[in-house]
Amino acid sequence: MDLEPLPSPEHDPMLGLTEAHHELRERVDRFATEHLDPVIAECEAEERFPREVLQKFGETGLLGGTIPSEQGGPGLDNISLCAMVEELGRRSQVFAGMVGGMSTVFGAGLLRYGSDDQRSRYLQRFARGESMGAFALTEARSGSDAAGMETAARKVDGGWVIDGAKAWIDFSTVADWFLVFAQSDPSQGRHGICAFVVERGTEGFSTSEYRNKLGWRLGSVGGLEFDQCFLPDTALVGEAGKGYEIAMYSVGYGRLQVGARLTGGIRACLDESREYARSRRIFDKPIAELQLIQTKIVDMGIALDTGRYLTYRFARMLDEGHIARREGSMAKLYTAEALMQVAHDAVQIQGARGIGEDSVAGRMFRDAKVSEIVEGSNEVQRTLIAEYELGIRRPKRR
Ligand SMILES: Cc1cc2nc3c(=O)[nH]c(=O)nc-3n(C[C@H](O)[C@H](O)[C@H](O)COP(=O)(O)OP(=O)(O)OC[C@H]3O[C@@H](n4cnc5c(N)ncnc54)[C@H](O)[C@@H]3O)c2cc1C
The missing domain is CATH 1.20.140.10 (Butyryl-CoA Dehydrogenase, subunit A, domain 3)
Structure with missing residues (x-):
């Protein structure tokens, strides 16, 4: 006897999904069957993020999640984002996390607090799968207690100088830019923290990768180092002190x-x-x-x-x-x-x-x-x- 497929979300009346949600989920499922399923086991073994699949997913126009169309995204609602990420999560937690993170943990800060220039510079290419972002909050001595960070931001003429290190950052060796948090005035506690976008290739900025982790093998997780790293004023996201x-x-x-x-x-x-x-x-x-x-x-x-x-x-x-x-x-x-x-x-x-x-x-x-x-x-x-x-x-x- 054939096994009935497991109920997918659109079959549950409690969730109230529309026909459009249903079609989106099926589209993502077809994409993942064709492009993601064949490479997952190999990527796990090699501890490699399948960037080529992310780029391909960018061609569907869905990658930007809830990023609005004016910013180059598909402007999905949050229920659609869930349906899409659930389908991808059946295959890979890390790949689903990257796609779901686009308009949430990686992109939402820029969308809400960033300048027009930052939004157009980072989010549009991001939504097309042409660039990858990452979120860098944790340090070796501050994880749950994020406000206790020690990475320092010092104001100088025309910009900021960053010194310190971040630890356990997803996509450390593959992301093109990083939303980085640094303390500009320890006496202000969390109100002294600032957010910056740091591009790979910036002088004084380097990344490393941790291998042989228990899990999250596709995640290219690693450390970031800032050694007298100069960032122009345009790299500050929102106002100084709004980082936390x-x-x-x-x-x-x-x-x-x-x-x-x-x-x-x-x-x-x-x-x-x-x-x-x-x-x-x-x-x-x-x-x-x-x-x-x-x-x-x-x-x-x-x-x-x-x-x-x-x-x-x-x-x-x-x-x-x-x-x-x-x-x-x-x-x-x-x-x-x-x-x-x-x-x-x-x-x-x-x-x-x-x-x-x-x-x-x-x-x-x-x-x-x-x-x-x-x-x-x-x-x-x-x-x-x-x-x-x-x-x-x-x-x-x-
Ligand atoms: C694979 C991986 C990927 C990651 N990716 C990123 C990333 O992309 N960006 C980023 O910024 N960070 C990332 N992190 C870091 C992650 O967010 C931190 O590990 C997490 O916040 C916990 O911090 P910690 O490891 O320093 O543990 P600690 O904060 O030192 O906590 C130690 C223990 O104390 C517990 N604890 C904390 N608060 C309380 C409390 N109030 N009461 C009781 N117990 C408590 C914790 O749950 C934990 O069990 C990643 C970590 C891993 C493992």
Whole structure:
């Protein structure tokens, strides 16, 4: 008996997706089947980001996500962004994160706070897949406590001089430009932080890459070094001292694509587990008939629906003009923990096969662990949600 495909989001009336959302999802699925699926395993093994596939995706006109058409993007709504990133997240968390990050964590800061010149210089080429951006907040001694950064920005005639180093930055060796945060006045704390765009090739700026990581193998993650790096005044994004606000806005919005890609990962694990459970026979019957296997499948199905509801709810609230930080934290926290558990169970269902290089669940397992740490760790999200629930932090509705 053929296995019914897993429900995709448009089949769920709770999500209220339109025909246009449905068509977009199918388009992305066709693209990914043709261009991404054939290279993913090889890129994982080589720890290489498939930039050529990103460029090809740029030709679809969808890459810019929610970047408006006046800025060269397709101007998608946030629900569309979720549908697109969920499809890509079934294949690769990193590729989905790059595409989803375009209009959120990488591009949103420039879109909202950047000058006209910065927007036209970076976002338009970005949306066509001709250039790649990255987001550089973390340092060796400041991750969750981002405001404790030590990279320094010193005002000089006609610009700024940056000194210091960033750590664990996605696409460090492949991105063309970086949104970099630096402290201009430690006495002002977070209000002294500034945001800059730094282009690869700028004198005094260099990058490195970390190899053999547990997960995020496509991510070209590494360090950035600034040694007396001069940036012209035009590299400052927004006003001096607004950097922390820009970072938090970008990361807060970025949680949308994180929830969507993790939901896609849950779907991929469930899909692989269902097929395997039905085809693998032991003790003279398919393991799908064993109740201890069935309970894992049940939990995966519930995780898929819950992750989707939380993520698409966040998207809908953003589309309605809400800021929805509480909902964003809930979507990010839930989907990260859910994919960790789902991928764990999906590997277990496949026994030894789950450990092999062909296992999608194995890849999701590695990337789920990373997702529990990045873009606000589980503990940070729990702290934020607790503050909203207890009234210590007020939800900003619009
Ligand atoms: C693969 C990968 C890619 C990354 N990409 C990027 C990138 O592109 N750009 C970028 O800027 N950064 C990036 N990061 C960095 C990431 O954002 C940080 O690792 C993250 O913010 C956590 O910081 P930390 O690792 O310094 O841990 P720490 O902040 O030192 O935290 C240590 C532990 O304390 C916990 N903790 C923190 N706050 C609390 C609390 N209030 N209560 C209880 N426990 C708490 C943390 O959850 C963690 O378990 C990446 C990291 C990885 C692993």
